[in-house]
Amino acid sequence: MTDALLQLKGLTKAYPGVVANKDVSFDIRAGEVHALLGENGAGKSTLVKTIYGLVRPDTGTMTLAGQPYQPGEPRAARTAGVAMVFQHFSLFDALDVAENIALGMEDPPAMNALAGRITEVSAKYGLPLDPSRIVGDLSAGERQRVEIIRCLLQDPRLLIMDEPTSVLTPQEVEILFATLRKLRSEGTAILYISHKLEEIRSLCEHATILRLGQVVGTCDPRQTSARDMAEMMVGSILHVPSRPQAPTGEVVLKLDRLSAPPPRQFGTALRDISIEVRTGEVLGIGGVAGNGQDELLLALSGEIKTEPSMVQFKGAAIGRAAPNARRRLGLLTAPEERMGHAAAPDMSLTENAILTGTIREELSQNGFLRWGKARVFAERVIKSFDVRTPGPGNAARSLSGGNLQKFVIGREILQRPEVLVVNQPTWGVDASAAAAIRQALLDLAANGAAVIVISQDLDELMEISDRFAALNGGRLSPPRPAQGLSVEEIGLMLGGAHDMEVAHVAG
Amino acid sequence: MQVIRLEKRPQPSQVWTWATPLLAVLATMIAGGILFAILGKDPFEAIRTIFWDPLFGEFSSYSRPQLLVKAGPLILIAVGLSLGFRAGIWNIGAEGQYIMGAICAAAVALAAYPSESVLIFPAMIVAGALGGLLWAMIPAILRVRFGTNEILVSLMLVYVAENILAYMALGPLRNPEGMGFPGSRNLSQYPAAANLELLPGTGMHWGVVAALVAVIFGYILLSRHILGFQIRLAGQSPRAAAFSGVNPARLILICLGVAGALAGLAGMFEVAGPAGRISIDFNVGYGFTAIIVAFLGRLHPAGILLAGLLMALTYIGGELAQLTLGLPTAAIQLFQGMLLFFLLAVDVLTNYRIRFARREAA
Numbered sequence: 001m002t003d004a005l006l007q008l009k010g011l012t013k014a015y016p017g018v019v020a021n022k023d024v025s026f027d028i029r030a031g032e033v034h035a036l037l038g039e040n041g042a043g044k045s046t047l048v049k050t051i052y053g054l055v056r057p058d059t060g061t062m063t064l065a066g067q068p069y070q071p072g073e074p075r076a077a078r079t080a081g082v083a084m085v086f087q088h089f090s091l092f093d094a095l096d097v098a099e100n101i102a103l104g105m106e107d108p109p110a111m112n113a114l115a116g117r118i119t120e121v122s123a124k125y126g127l128p129l130d131p132s133r134i135v136g137d138l139s140a141g142e143r144q145r146v147e148i149i150r151c152l153l154q155d156p157r158l159l160i161m162d163e164p165t166s167v168l169t170p171q172e173v174e175i176l177f178a179t180l181r182k183l184r185s186e187g188t189a190i191l192y193i194s195h196k197l198e199e200i201r202s203l204c205e206h207a208t209i210l211r212l213g214q215v216v217g218t219c220d221p222r223q224t225s226a227r228d229m230a231e232m233m234v235g236s237i238l239h240v241p242s243r244p245q246a247p248t249g250e251v252v253l254k255l256d257r258l259s260a261p262p263p264r265q266f267g268t269a270l271r272d273i274s275i276e277v278r279t280g281e282v283l284g285i286g287g288v289a290g291n292g293q294d295e296l297l298l299a300l301s302g303e304i305k306t307e308p309s310m311v312q313f314k315g316a317a318i319g320r321a322a323p324n325a326r327r328r329l330g331l332l333t334a335p336e337e338r339m340g341h342a343a344a345p346d347m348s349l350t351e352n353a354i355l356t357g358t359i360r361e362e363l364s365q366n367g368f369l370r371w372g373k374a375r376v377f378a379e380r381v382i383k384s385f386d387v388r389t390p391g392p393g394n395a396a397r398s399l400s401g402g403n404l405q406k407f408v409i410g411r412e413i414l415q416r417p418e419v420l421v422v423n424q425p426t427w428g429v430d431a432s433a434a435a436a437i438r439q440a441l442l443d444l445a446a447n448g449a450a451v452i453v454i455s456q457d458l459d460e461l462m463e464i465s466d467r468f469a470a471l472n473g474g475r476l477s478p479p480r481p482a483q484g485l486s487v488e489e490i491g492l493m494l495g496g497a498h499d500m501e502v503a504h505v506a507g
Numbered sequence: 508m509q510v511i512r513l514e515k516r517p518q519p520s521q522v523w524t525w526a527t528p529l530l531a532v533l534a535t536m537i538a539g540g541i542l543f544a545i546l547g548k549d550p551f552e553a554i555r556t557i558f559w560d561p562l563f564g565e566f567s568s569y570s571r572p573q574l575l576v577k578a579g580p581l582i583l584i585a586v587g588l589s590l591g592f593r594a595g596i597w598n599i600g601a602e603g604q605y606i607m608g609a610i611c612a613a614a615v616a617l618a619a620y621p622s623e624s625v626l627i628f629p630a631m632i633v634a635g636a637l638g639g640l641l642w643a644m645i646p647a648i649l650r651v652r653f654g655t656n657e658i659l660v661s662l663m664l665v666y667v668a669e670n671i672l673a674y675m676a677l678g679p680l681r682n683p684e685g686m687g688f689p690g691s692r693n694l695s696q697y698p699a700a701a702n703l704e705l706l707p708g709t710g711m712h713w714g715v716v717a718a719l720v721a722v723i724f725g726y727i728l729l730s731r732h733i734l735g736f737q738i739r740l741a742g743q744s745p746r747a748a749a750f751s752g753v754n755p756a757r758l759i760l761i762c763l764g765v766a767g768a769l770a771g772l773a774g775m776f777e778v779a780g781p782a783g784r785i786s787i788d789f790n791v792g793y794g795f796t797a798i799i800v801a802f803l804g805r806l807h808p809a810g811i812l813l814a815g816l817l818m819a820l821t822y823i824g825g826e827l828a829q830l831t832l833g834l835p836t837a838a839i840q841l842f843q844g845m846l847l848f849f850l851l852a853v854d855v856l857t858n859y860r861i862r863f864a865r866r867e868a869a
Contacts, residue, residue: 303749323752335750344744346519354736355751364733371731395519 005030005189006051006069006082006158011060013046020046021057022213028158028206033180033190035200035221037233038210044193047210048160051191052084053077065157075106083151084160089143093136100135101150121152125179141172148179159183160191165199177203197226198492209233227486249279252450253331253419254312258319260295260304268292270299273476275469277419277450282441284465284482285454286493292474293454294336297423300452301333302326313419327359330418334408336427336454338401342408345397349389352396353378353411360415377414385410385440386433402429406437413440420444423454438464458490468493513859523857528803528810531850532817538849539842548832556832557824557842566827572710573823574816576781579715580605580773582815584797586721587769589806590728591762594738595745598763600646600661601770602794603668604639608771609778610675611638613691613785616700617680620692627699631775639771640764642668647763651756657763669790676787690786694779702780714776718815721769725808738762770794796822799847818843 004027011024020043028034038044049055051062053071062069064080071077074084091100098115102108109117115131122129127145135143144164151159161180165173180190180203192204200207201221209217209232217232258273270292277283287293298304299311301323308317313329321329335341343352354374358364363374378392385406389399396404409425425441426434442464445451454471455461461468462482469479470493477493536558540550561570584601591598598604612635619627646660680691694700705711729735741748741758749755773793782789800818804810825839 301750302752322754323750327752333750337746340744341746341750344740344747346743347740351736351740355740355747358733367733368731369733369736 003029004063005065007063008047008051009061009063011047011050011057011062013050013055013057019213021050024060024210024213024215026208026215026218028189028191030157030189031184031187032206033184033192033204035204035207036191036193036210037197037200037207037229042210042233043213044210045162046213048084048162048191048193051077051158052082052160078106078154078156081155081157082160083154083156083158085144085147085151085162085164087163089147091135091143091146094134096132096134097129097138097146098131100146101131101153104150105153117153118149121149125149125152125182126175127179139172141175144172144176148176152183156188158189158191160193162193164192165194165196173199197221197229200229201226226492230490248281249448249450251276252279252314253277253452256310256312258296258299258306258310260299260306263295263298263304268295268474270295271474273474275476275479277452279418279448279450280445281466282445282451282453282464283479284461284468285452285471285476286456286458286461286468286490287454287471288456291471292476293423293471295474296471296476297333297335297421297454300326300331300421301335324359327356327415330360330416331421332356332360332412332415332417332419333421334412334423334425336423338404338408339397343396343404346395348395349382349387349392349399349407350375350378352407353381353392356411357415381407381410381414384414386436402433405429406433409437409440413444417444417449419450419452421452421454424457425453425455426457426460434460462490512862513855514862516858516860519857524805525810527853527856528805528814528850530853530856531803531846534849534853535842535846538845542838542841543834546834546838548834553828553832553834556828557821557839559824560827561820561823564827568708570823570827572704572708574819575710575715576712577819577822578815579712579718580777580793581797581800581818582718582811583714583721583773583776584766584770584794585800585804585811585815586718586725586808587766588797589725589801589804589808589811590735590738591766592801593729593742593806594758594762595742596759596762597658598643598646598661598766599658599798600643600663600665600668600794601766601797602790602792603661603665604642604767604770605774605777605794606665606668606672606790607642607774608635608639608768609774609782609789610672610680610785611635611771612775613680613694613778614675616694616697616779617691619699620697623699625699628702628779631700631779632772635771635775636768637771639774640768642771643763643767644760647760650763651759657759661763665794672785672789673787676785676789680785682784691784693783695781695783700779702776704780712776712780714773714780717772717776719812722808722812725811729808734761770797796843799843802847803850818846821846 006028009025011021012019013021024047036044036047046055050057053074053076069080071080092103098111098118101118102111102114108114118129118131122145127149129142129145129149135146138146164176184190192200194200204221207219207221207229208215209229211233219229221229254276255273258270260270262269268291273296295304299306302321303323306319308319311319313331318326318329339345344355350371354363354369357374357377361373361377363370363377375392381387382389382392387399387407387410388403399407405427406429409422412420422441426437429437438460441451441453453461453464465482467479468482468485468490470477480489536554540554543553544550561567561574584605588598588601612631615631615634616627642664645664646657649655649660650657676689676691682690682692695703702713705713729739737748737753737758740751741753741755778785778789796818800811800814803818804812804814821843825842828834828839829836
């Protein structure tokens with residue numbers, strides 16, 4: 001194609017043990033919003049890092065406006081006219097908008113002139129932003145505007161946006177889209193990464209779909225249904241749970257209009273969550289990060305106290321029960337953050353076994369710790385879950401993230417919970433270990449426990465869940481049986497279509 | 508260009524955990540020696556006077572028992588403080604708790620005077636511990652109920668306690684046979700209440716016994732008991748502690764309560780023995796020095812035992828140096844302060860490795 005702004009040809013990038021990108025080729029034309037679709041781990045982020053000069057491809061070439069393009073670092077990419085807005089902002093809270101923008105520029109103009117330009121650009125693209133405001137006072141949407149304007153001041157030819165709407169309110173999304181459409185009309189190319197298929201359908205005219213590092217398809221989102229795009233993303237075959245359907249037991253855990261204020265600043269409030277979980281089932285809870293996953297786990301672990309009746313275990317109201325009282329009943333949890341929450345970094349693995357195992361493993365007697373028994377328990381976790389460490393005497397912080405995750409999950413599973421709640425159980429764990437953890441969760445359910453898996457990994461949830469629900473803004477969608485749940489419905493639930501009115505969207 | 512980089516160790520170094528206090532003592536000796544030299548004193552003689560003479564010098568038969576007399580309260584208070592410090596609960600007001608313990612114990616004894624009952628001494632022990640405990644409950648409850656800062660509250664309560672002490676010495680507890688002089692009756696001359704030397708010539712009294720018992724109990728608590736585990740966990744990783752089920756309010760009450768009770772006990776043994784009476788200048792700063800002792804001893808009971816003896820030595824040696832060399836009191840206090848300063852400074856070696864590296868080209 002002759003009018004391509006950026007051409008990618010045969011880009012391959014391999015990391016030890018995984019090929020992140022394999023022979024990726026496609027074109028981005030000037031004046032188009034080009035969607036890059038794919039699940040977590042499909043290779044999207046490696047690809048955009050390659051384009052932005054953060055990653056060097058092993059093989060393959062790129063051409064920008066007909067010229068060979070090999071950015072060695074982001075500065076070179078910016079000079080060539082490629083700008084990127086990251087999912088996580090790199091701003092200093094204590095500085096004002098203009099100062100933050102100046103920090104990101106190669107040679108910033110005088111502050112007055114810069115403030116004038118910021119005002120000018122923000123007016124032109126409909127992104128209201130006062131250059132003298134302190135960034136710490138800005139909302140997430142306004143912070144994103146700072147990043148976007150920082151990019152726009154460089155007059156980019158290609159703007160890369162990574163999950164830009166995950167932190168925005170619907171109103172802010174509208175403002176952002178208006179800006180992007182205006183940029184498009186001026187000939188700027190935009191590479192747009194998102195999981196939200198309906199957004200892509202309304203914004204993009206071209207989409208490239210990655211799966212396992214390879215381009216598996218292209219389409220025109222305006223002409224393609226969300227279902228078709230999602231199927232391309234996930235592959236034609238969904239990982240339908242192959243295990244035998246466990247007989248559904250009685251309700252063991254019931255959340256009844258569970259609501260809780262956010263436990264900390266920038267947290268998410270839980271709103272009116274009602275669900276029943278039965279013995280022998282795996283309930284998968286999906287959702288974009290920061291939609292109440294952490295808070296839900298805290299409310300279940302006992303770190304957030306609620307009205308007693310909001311959390312019921314076998315009919316007993318335990319909303320105010322302390323963590324150890326819940327453990328005694330058989331409600332165990334494993335939080336997402338391993339270092340400093342699920343485990344104490346400076347303590348040994350034996351001590352970390354005591355952290356949650358005291359009650360059920362009887363690691364104390366009359367208040368005195370049974371070190372020998374604790375060490376045996378820690379060794380059992382290490383052995384059963386293949387935790388790579390010289391021994392239980394080593395500090396938790398000496399373990400790699402994945403190994404510590406195996407330890408944390410294994411510690412709870414080996415305590416024979418009646419209800420186990422895990423948040424991001426396989427985050428940062430390599431594929432074979434992740435499979436082992438999932439199998440252990442399935443075995444647990446098969447033996448009659450109820451398992452709640454909170455995760456952002458759609459494949460994982462579809463592989464192991466009996467029922468599936470999505471968290472969005474602290475609300476939980478009604479659960480649906482995972483089997484037979486269409487890819488499109490999953491996408492919509494994750495994307496925040498709460499009403500579940502999928503009928504009129506289906507193409 | 509040579510640069511020094513600090514590299515975090517995968518685990519805290521066992522060697523440096525115990526080597527840093529020795530290094531700090533050494534650095535204090537060097538810096539103190541320089542200080543004394545600037546003051547025009549022979550640094551070697553000054554250091555010898557402080558560290559050597561009290562034990563083996565000319566007047567050591569007098570000063571040696573003082574070692575235990577001074578170390579006893581320091582160790583007793585420091586063991587209590589170390590529990591809170593490990594949990595991240597900063598009780599800076601042990602001095603006040605010490606004073607209140609002494610006042611309560613003395614009040615019990617003076618109320619019973621001149622009874623010969625054997626119950627008086629035990630009653631004083633209970634009163635002393637309770638006095639310190641209740642005084643420590645003020646910052647504890649304010650912290651738990653209203654989230655006030657226990658550092659400020661406990662510290663300010665020291666000055667309140669000092670004023671109560673002055674009032675008691677001049678008012679309710681004043682010796683009616685004291686011819687109007689401030690200060691209570693001398694309890695060490697009241698057999699039913701006296702905390703006498705147990706072994707003549709050693710300085711060993713019941714307070715020293717209590718300190719040793721506290722060291723042993725402190726060690727067992729921290730290494731074997733679930734409460735000790737929770738204390739360590741809360742200090743290292745508050746969120747993990749919450750996940751584990753530690754109740755922070757309970758921990759605050761326990762840690763401040765134990766520290767207060769032990770400080771009160773120290774005050775009781777002091778007023779019934781070495782000090783003998785409630786007077787305006789009864790307190791000499793044990794409660795503050797114990798903070799240094801606690802850290803110098805790595806917040807570990809056995810370490811505190813050694814650190815308490817060392818700090819007592821600098822007290823006695825300091826007095827000796829004042830007497831024989833004319834060193835000012837402030838210089839001695841500075842010397843003790845330096846010890847904590849250097850300890851905190853070299854502490855970084857426990858968790859970090861120093862690397863000398865050439866600066867890499869940018």
